Amino acid sequence: MMSDTHQELLQQFRQQILAASATGSAICIQGGASKSWYGESVAGDILDTRTYSGVIQYEPTELYITARAGTPLQEIENLLAQHGQMLAFEPPHFGETATLGGMVAAGLSGPRRATHGALRDYVLGVSMMNGKGEFLRFGGQVMKNVAGYDVSRLMAGSMGSLGLLLDITLKVMPRPACETSLAFAMSEQDALHVLNIWAGQALPISASCYHAGRLLIRLSGSESALRLAKQKLGGQELEQIHSYWAKLCDHEHHFFIPEDGLALLRLSLPSTAPALKIRSKSLIEWGGSQRWLWTHESMHSLREQVQAMGGHLTQFRYADPAQPIFTPLSVPLLKIHQHLKKTFDSASIFNRGRLFS
Template identity: 55%
Template sequence: MSDQLDRFRERIVAASAAGTPLRIAGGASKDWYGGALQGEVLDTRAYSGVVDYEPTELVITARCGTPLAQVEALLCEHRQMLAFEPPRFGAASTIGGVVASGLSGPRRANAGAVRDFVLGAQLMNGRGELLNFGGQVMKNVAGYDVSRLLAGSLGVLGLITQVSLKVLPLPLVETTLRFELDEIAALARMNEWGGQPLPLSATCWHAGVLTVRLSGAEPAVQAAVRRLGGAVVADATPFWHALRDQSHPFFDTGELWRLALPPAASAQILGGTQLIEWGGGLRWLKGARADAGAIRRAVAAAGGHATLYRAADKSAGAFHPPAPAIARIHARLQAAFDPAGIFNRGRLY
């Protein structure tokens, strides 16, 4: 595999010297995410394979081009999982893309985001240098945690060649409950439950129905079922998989906004149709009657930010514009890691 790293290095050094933009891509399953694609493709799939996995240590290390499906199949053999439930977007998804996109699924609000599970990473910068950050245990993280900074960076800092991720055991028991509630009542109920010691692992409200997943030891789950009430869903696995992988019919739309808000924020009156996850912290919006500026102002006023997640026209910018001080930090970081500005131009901001 060192030969493949040398090929990456030669390509990156040549591109930096010529000022040629490079578009880092694995399975290209998330090409629609972020800003418009630019540059020649730098394909990571040849650099694949699990480098190290010790189930008792709850850590897996894999190269960037390793298919997500391969990682999850190996973990499943040992009844373990990536607890942040990354959306799969098909069989082509790679572990490098999982970290670079920073996207998490239904369990994120209770288990943590992608960045919370990144223990270490190897990055090839714009000079072709191979840099190592973090390690394979939590105590190795000290100072400025670049390995976690890479989560959600969309490749603008360099080529993530390898990552070490913390994994967790699969829950012993999972039960799903269903409640018929309007949006206001559902938000109130999710916030009430979020402050209680309940084995919640996912919530979803859409079209007058609140769906709640409970995960953990059987006594804890059964006690929560008795306490919360609601109707038990016989087989909810397809529902949660469809929500995680965004194959649920709600996501079949031309334009989709991703609103990140404090869970206690009130309902957002923006028109359109919403699907709410993460105890109220993530609100998907489609068919909005407000324009991009109005949506972002309303969400910012409530303490959040809005991403134009899917759209044919992203001239308004995919991501909520950062504050000037944050923008300066972003610019300095990119200049430090990618002086020639060749990696994934325009993908983030």
């Protein structure tokens, strides 16, 4: 049941969208602005989602939660923690003002992504408003097969370019009974090798990070599962380092301190891809699939090298304005993107240029 206040807010959103569509002016959809630096810069009148807030429905026994887009992400996670549950994709916040809608729009996942899946895998349903001010609903409260576009998951990572997210339903998971971390001293090449070996074994690894000659892995599960894994893997057990993984997730690890004149590069690669033979400072996550770089190497040539290895490169932060933030789409993918944009936002008013020009 929607309150009168929330109905009034939806009408205000609709009026702002219709006015922008009529004049062709841009709208910048924004929640807590904790990720406003991510993606290409945008202009336009702010549509602030934070007033459209609150949990609509939470069923711990059914493992799902539905909340409004402006709900603080910390509020969602605190509520889940009270019931021993979590968002298994471990989303980064990048600030105390992060909202649920911004989390979905950015589509970012944290250290558990390699073993538990990405944010988009947990989106069960959304309601949204398109460029015509129409209220649309997709998905529901359960996972199911979808023919054609799964619009609910399509909104993950869309950066607000397709429409205004209103209500979001997410699958939640139980928190692990126990967790611990192990540390190993080794080279980058050896770390990538053992991570790929371990990925093919029944080990309760829930996160990994390699930086400056040290590989850290997090084990999550039952006490007996962790005991067996520690016996098999060896390494140095590190206690009381939960904050390490939280800081890594939110880029508070010292690696992410800005380098003068350099962009923070995010490389998505097959986990089996070898170590890059370039001069750089790097940090590796997700069993080798996510690699962060600070480097003076040519952005163009590095992007070509990454694509040749089956991956892509993003200027994640502190971007060089002369280079595109995201890897340009191939012609077939660009046509699909343009078709979707025209279908949901025919006047191109939402977050204009945030993903691609």
